[in-house]
Amino acid sequence: MTVIDGTPVKSPAVGSCVSAGPAHPRPDGQDRYTISEVAALTGLTAYTLRWYEQIGLMPQVQRSHNGQRLFDNRDLDWLAFVGTLRLTGMPVADMVRFAELVRQGEDTLDERQEVLERTRGELLARIGELQDTLTALNFKIDFYAGARRASGRA
Amino acid sequence: MTVIDGTPVKSPAVGSCVSAGPAHPRPDGQDRYTISEVAALTGLTAYTLRWYEQIGLMPQVQRSHNGQRLFDNRDLDWLAFVGTLRLTGMPVADMVRFAELVRQGEDTLDERQEVLERTRGELLARIGELQDTLTALNFKIDFYAGARRASGRA
DNA sequence: CACTTGCTTCGAGTCCGCTCGAACCCTCTA
DNA sequence: TAGAGGGTTCGAGCGGACTCGAAGCAAGTG
CATH class of the missing domain: 1.10.1660.10 (Multidrug-efflux Transporter Regulator; Chain: A; Domain 2)
Known part of the structure; x- marks a missing residue:
């Protein structure tokens, strides 16, 4: 380098x-x-x-x-x-x-801020979606824990 | 349909x-x-x-x-x-x-659970990353709010 | 002086996750 | 009986975000 x-x-x-x-x-x-x-x-x-x-x-x-x-x-x-x-x-x-x-330049400050705020909205939505996904995944993992116990391998 | x-x-x-x-x-x-x-x-x-x-x-x-x-x-x-x-x-x-x-079938229950737990770890990391990203974005938006005020258009 | 290293441009190639066009087959309705 | 509106397979094409190969230039080293 x-x-x-x-x-x-x-x-x-x-x-x-x-x-x-x-x-x-x-x-x-x-x-x-x-x-x-x-x-x-x-x-x-x-x-x-x-x-x-x-x-x-x-x-x-x-x-x-x-x-x-x-x-x-x-x-x-x-x-x-x-x-x-x-x-x-x-x-x-x-x-x-x-x-x-x-x-x-400066004339686009408003538009830029709007873009960023829209982006923030999408990001918040995405985070929420991932949190829901986490919940669903946790369910599934619990299910597996149960299944393993039931089949006598946990 | x-x-x-x-x-x-x-x-x-x-x-x-x-x-x-x-x-x-x-x-x-x-x-x-x-x-x-x-x-x-x-x-x-x-x-x-x-x-x-x-x-x-x-x-x-x-x-x-x-x-x-x-x-x-x-x-x-x-x-x-x-x-x-x-x-x-x-x-x-x-x-x-x-x-x-x-x-x-059942023989792979352990491995599947491991996969899901690894996936959960990655998901948690991703959520954290997005939360950091949100913080950074908020900074930037605040900056724009300030810039617009300073240039007399807010 | 030759060589290596690291940069340059250009266009092409790769990987991923679909998305679609073409040709064809069933079934239902007018 | 003809046509519309589903469905089928197959392989090709696409959009996004890089990633790279080739050919070449410039500066530093043995």
């Missing part, structure tokens, strides 16, 4: 918190990351990062003098946000649409 | 409970359903039902004298269970494996 500055970047534990806090691996000003560093940091592959850029899911990523991508802290923040949207179950196409709204 | 017996089957509301309770549309003994009835009852398409059978995700479905599938209440129960597993996020291939265990 090409490390750009000093501090070689350490990847966070798998499935770690992708949420709010800043705390970037490098301070603003020295925040240049190669694609493989970003891959390590985000858990995405370099393929996926390039593809995200290609489909318009990333803002314009900077390039070095020889054409290599240089990600910065703002890119990391954006990717963390994309990660959140992905976890909500939002399709990539919708994320691209959201990215377009961001590119269009 | 070909209705087989008396009582034309009424499909439940979308996203309704797919869990434990019996309460079949027709009592045992008169429980024969055409594929399109089952589609209406489960929300799956007839295509998907045939495909499920083909890949071994259904037990042997009965056939009428002229080769048409005849589902019964046990099939509906199984499909409800498959629906639960699907909601847990279990891949179809794993569900097929589970169906095989069921076919193998």
